[in-house]
Amino acid sequence: MTIHYGMAQWQHPAWVNWLYPTSLPTAERIGRYSQVFSTVEVGSTFYTKVDDAQLLRWYESVAGDFRFSFKAPQTVTHRLIERPWCDVQQDWFAFMLSLQPLQAKLGPTMLQFPAICDERALDTILALCDMWTLSTPLSVEVRNLAYFDKSQTERRFLTGLSERNVNRVVMDSRPVFSTEAYCESLVDAQKKKPRVPCHPVATANHPVVRFIGHPDLPRNEFWLGQWAAKLSQWLSEGLTPSVFVHSSDNIAAPTLAAQLDEKVRSLTPSYQKSLALPQSQEQVSLW
Template structure:
């Protein structure tokens, strides 16, 4: 039974002297991060072409059991509707080639589609999934509300992913939208994070969860309790979940991940966690 926990980044100014010492060079922080967490969501590949040598440096900085979850380039997903299909295909295959040397440390690669991609793009999404050539898992996140109708469109979407052994990415942004935006981090999160229904359906063996926590940590308990039950269910079904925990400013994200994992442990006596946060005076002063 294994749950991969990770953040949306491997370094944050507020994590200095907690997850890693201030004396540790920035280039080495990924190695220290990987001693605590077992995966990371890498968004840099969404925004730009990351140099192959840089990808290899990241790969060599972490242990064999660590898993990177890279996001597909925006030229494949967010610019899908405005570009010729052969160019989209070319960028998708080039991205796969760049990841090929990293396969032994890859978790579910993410195809993240924007809200403008409605049900009319479903067959194109499936076509991209069908082109996947790597042996490692693939996952898909959609943000158009048509895919959350609990009816024909969502059923076609889920069935298509299941037939292709592709994982659904489940976005849970309920916590950050549960109150008015009373601080800068909530204002920013409510502008940037999608407000979509949370449908925790697994379509393959490596379901992906993206949990966006509220900065008032106790408010998250109700949703963490729900996720602990769902994660235990998936574990008992033989699945291996990947859970990426965010918070509105990401400062408290490691703490939320630890709290969720403790809830899983309480529900599942056969589960043995590998997530242990370091303890320091600096950590206590963050909140």
């Protein structure tokens, strides 16, 4: 029974002297991060082409059981509608080619489509899935509300993913929209994060969850409890989920992940905890 927990980044100023000591060079933080978490979202590949040598350095910095979840380039997803199909295909194949040497440490690669991609884009989205050439998992995140209608469009979407053994990315932004934006981080999160229904449906063997926590940690208890039950169910079905935990400022994201893992353990006696955070700065300094 395995759950891969990770963050949307492997370094944060607030994690210094907690996840890694001040003296640790920035370039080595991914290695220390990978001693605590077993996966990470890599958003840099969404914004720009990352040099192959840099990808290899990341790959060699982590243990063999670590899993990267790279985001597909925005030229493939967010500019899907405006660009010629041949150009989209070319960028998609080039991206897959860049990931081929990394396959031993790949988790679900993410195709993340913006709200502008409505139900008319579904066939194109599935065509991109059909082109996937790697042996590792693929996942799809959609943000247009048509894909959450619990009727024809969503059924076609889920069926199409299931037939292709592609995972649906389940976005849970309910916590950050549960209160008024009373602080800067909530204002920013409510501007940037999609407000979509949370439909926790697994369409393949590696479901992906993106949980956006509230900065007031006790407010997350209800949703963490729901996710613990769902993750426990998925484990009993033989699935291997990847859970990426965010918070509005990401400072407390590691804490939320640890709380979630503890709840899963309490519901699933045969499950061994996946996540153990450093208990103190003193312990970190001894690593």
